[in-house]
Amino acid sequence: MARDYRDYRRRGATIAAIVIDSPAQNAAMVEKLALPFPILADPGGEQAIKSAGVWNDTGKMAKPAIVVLAPDGREVYRYVGVDFMDRPGDDEVLAALDGLGLPPVDTPLHPMTHRASSPGPRAMTLSDLGVYLRGVRFAMGAMAARARDDWHRAEAERTQKMAERYLAAQGATLRVVTDRGERGTGDPR
Amino acid sequence: MRECTLTDQDGQTWQLADALTAGAVVLVFYRGDW
Numbered sequence: 001m002a003r004d005y006r007d008y009r010r011r012g013a014t015i016a017a018i019v020i021d022s023p024a025q026n027a028a029m030v031e032k033l034a035l036p037f038p039i040l041a042d043p044g045g046e047q048a049i050k051s052a053g054v055w056n057d058t059g060k061m062a063k064p065a066i067v068v069l070a071p072d073g074r075e076v077y078r079y080v081g082v083d084f085m086d087r088p089g090d091d092e093v094l095a096a097l098d099g100l101g102l103p104p105v106d107t108p109l110h111p112m113t114h115r116a117s118s119p120g121p122r123a124m125t126l127s128d129l130g131v132y133l134r135g136v137r138f139a140m141g142a143m144a145a146r147a148r149d150d151w152h153r154a155e156a157e158r159t160q161k162m163a164e165r166y167l168a169a170q171g172a173t174l175r176v177v178t179d180r181g182e183r184g185t186g187d188p189r
Numbered sequence: 190m191r192e193c194t195l196t197d198q199d200g201q202t203w204q205l206a207d208a209l210t211a212g213a214v215v216l217v218f219y220r221g222d223w
Binding site: 001008011012013014015016017018019020021023024025026027029030038039040041042047048049051052054056059061062063064065066067068069070071072073076084093097100102103105107110111112115117120121122123 | 194195196198199209218
């Protein structure tokens, strides 16, 4: 989504991510992934996660979900995944935005001051993420080949395709970050 | 939901109502520590 942000803005939408992590952890994530949109902290889930109905009470964290709100606050799209590899494609979300027929967003990108960042204990580096996604892709390919019924095969193949998509995004992010490094400072977005 | 106020990665306040004045808002929820 970060690498295709202009597709969202062109359809009259901005993006905000919401998570239980602290602002310092989120700063590390924004920096790592060169995110053009903010990550908002909702540590106990009370501000937004619970009221959006996407709280995972067992894990005490948000369920993986995408909720699209029209400018009047009306919900026009919702996808709640069962786990972190269960995400809709951009196409679906963009189609929901197309349905609203909004003018493009031309306001500046969310300002970022790059304050102190501190990654969480389990956070992967961007290059580790590539290795991880290759593992997922490989494992899902193997599972698809072994599956004994169509449903499991389709799920494995869907997850494999998602890993493929994320891997492409990881590669694109790596290029953005490398470019940012070579140019010194500046906004990579 | 509409009244929700959150803190971004720089410690700045973010309000859903403000974001909605610019257009639609796509909220992405994820598990975190990632």
